[in-house]
Amino acid sequence: MALTDSKIRQAKPTEKTQKLSDGGGLYLFIPKAGEGKRTKSWRLKYRIGGKEKLLTIGPYPSVTLKAARKAREEAKDMILEGIDPSQTKKNKKLEQIQTLSNHVEAVAREWHEQQAQNWSEGYSAKVLRSLEANLFPYVGTVPISQLLPTQLLGVLRKVEQRGALESAHRLKQVTGQILRYAVATGRVKRDFTPDLKKALPAHRKQHFPAITDPVIVGQLLRMIDGYEGTATVRAAMKLAPLVFVRPNELRHAEWSEINFGAAEWKIPGSKMKMGEDLIVPLSSQSIEILKEQQLLTGNWQYVFPSARSPRRPMSDNAILSAFRNMGIEKTEMTGHGFRAIARTLLDEVLGERVDLIEHQLAHAVKDSLGRAYNRTTHLPQRKKMMQRWADYLGVLRSNGQVVSIFSKAATE
Numbered sequence: 001m002a003l004t005d006s007k008i009r010q011a012k013p014t015e016k017t018q019k020l021s022d023g024g025g026l027y028l029f030i031p032k033a034g035e036g037k038r039t040k041s042w043r044l045k046y047r048i049g050g051k052e053k054l055l056t057i058g059p060y061p062s063v064t065l066k067a068a069r070k071a072r073e074e075a076k077d078m079i080l081e082g083i084d085p086s087q088t089k090k091n092k093k094l095e096q097i098q099t100l101s102n103h104v105e106a107v108a109r110e111w112h113e114q115q116a117q118n119w120s121e122g123y124s125a126k127v128l129r130s131l132e133a134n135l136f137p138y139v140g141t142v143p144i145s146q147l148l149p150t151q152l153l154g155v156l157r158k159v160e161q162r163g164a165l166e167s168a169h170r171l172k173q174v175t176g177q178i179l180r181y182a183v184a185t186g187r188v189k190r191d192f193t194p195d196l197k198k199a200l201p202a203h204r205k206q207h208f209p210a211i212t213d214p215v216i217v218g219q220l221l222r223m224i225d226g227y228e229g230t231a232t233v234r235a236a237m238k239l240a241p242l243v244f245v246r247p248n249e250l251r252h253a254e255w256s257e258i259n260f261g262a263a264e265w266k267i268p269g270s271k272m273k274m275g276e277d278l279i280v281p282l283s284s285q286s287i288e289i290l291k292e293q294q295l296l297t298g299n300w301q302y303v304f305p306s307a308r309s310p311r312r313p314m315s316d317n318a319i320l321s322a323f324r325n326m327g328i329e330k331t332e333m334t335g336h337g338f339r340a341i342a343r344t345l346l347d348e349v350l351g352e353r354v355d356l357i358e359h360q361l362a363h364a365v366k367d368s369l370g371r372a373y374n375r376t377t378h379l380p381q382r383k384k385m386m387q388r389w390a391d392y393l394g395v396l397r398s399n400g401q402v403v404s405i406f407s408k409a410a411t412e
Helices: 005-010 065-080 085-101 104-118 121-134 149-161 165-184 214-225 231-243 247-251 284-297 318-325 337-348 354-360 379-398
Strands: 018-023 026-030 041-048 051-059 264-267 278-281
Touching: 018 065, 026 065, 041 065, 051 065, 051 085, 065 085, 104 121, 104 165, 121 149, 121 165, 149 165, 214 231, 214 337, 214 379, 231 247, 231 284, 231 318, 231 337, 231 379, 278 379, 284 379, 337 354, 337 379, 354 379
Parallel strands: none
Antiparallel strands: 018 026, 026 041, 041 051, 264 278
């Protein structure tokens, strides 16, 4: 006899599984008592191609008796046409999974996870934050194969309208990389971001301000020596021109990375922009600064900890704020500027080999055979270069008194 809603509601789990038939192969499956979260569900037994098969229609009461009967009739129509309803259901489920995995956000996260293996943790987090803030909220659920140039342009213009034209251009560049990854994995046919090249206002890349006149560099070093702020910030500023690493790498320096015996600072790739380890040879002047700083912070993780909490690194604005306090504007000098100073003067004044300078700057450098340098390449030569550089800065520092050479007087 056919089932009724009343009979279904009254049916309770027992010590054995139950199959309440509604006819035509449709039945309500009731698991035995004590089988956890398993609930009543509609199932259809049928034959196709000479084989008996089973189709799970769905759980009761989410799928009502009426809906289950409708599904049975639709399945029978498919069987008459030689179509297997169970296989059809599996195919639809697979298509749904593939669609979800091919949304812009899913593909972007897949690309990011792969690329992050070659990036520093900081840079990886920065790229993901930009995507989460600027791209995903607007087109994250769009299948990447259906993403239109006009949709992406709308997103980029939202970023531009916030006064962040550089960020808009950078987001376009990143989205282009994601689309090229989608091309390689068979999700889209082409990267259309080059078509948007002239759709945004041109952006002129801003280089980090730096001083490259040796006389003025000497005056800057003397100003740093006379800085009256915290000892930790002063030590960081004194070390910065000697090692010329990126500001983020400097403030995240840890005592466990400093080897006084070998006179080396080994920065792990997880902290580097390009994800590669870097050895920074320490001159005798750098060692002296670090040993003095060790008396202050040697019991903590970071060489230059935050003034608010020694468990965190120094703020990324600490050195910039120190420059402002000394009367140096951001258009005249930044923490990044020490790298430009070293790059210019090591080459143009000291005549050091460009490949050694570039390698010490942690830029991508290859030998004559196209092989990438590793962290130990030309280490003896780089140690000599770093000591010569420190000695040269010492000469510049000693050649005169503190003189204001910036837009504001240092005494203001």
